[in-house]
Amino acid sequence: MVVGRRPSVFVRPVSMEEGRRLQRISRTAKDPVRLRRAIVLLMSAQGQPVKDITSLMRVGEDYVRDVIHAFNERGFDALDPKWSGGRPQDDR
Template sequence: MKLRRAIVVLMSAQGQPAPDIAHLLTVTEDYVRDVIHAFNERGFDALDPKRGRGRPETDR
């Protein structure tokens, strides 16, 4: 979900540690860290979890 990923990034930017973010959003710490790392690498494109992941769509 794009909103959840944005909240993770915002809370991280405000200095919240990953365990606290994970607890508040009821997600794993690994999820929080993955989102933060993806944002650091790809910027705002990382907020859309469908971009840049997996096999590209094919024409039918």
């Protein structure tokens, strides 16, 4: 079996306004998850391949690919973390 290189994944083309919004988020985000995701998307929009993003951001390839795919599907909602604070609710 021959293992090939995984195809390159890039964020969809972003408009000037979306690019400005991502830059603003990357400068002002208080949440480190939102900040990291915005930077990953900006780098991808600038043509950086997944491998380069992973080495510069010190994150895994799967993380970068997941962030890019989520943004391509859901837009800016993909920047927000999915968890909520505190203990899980009891099912009583």
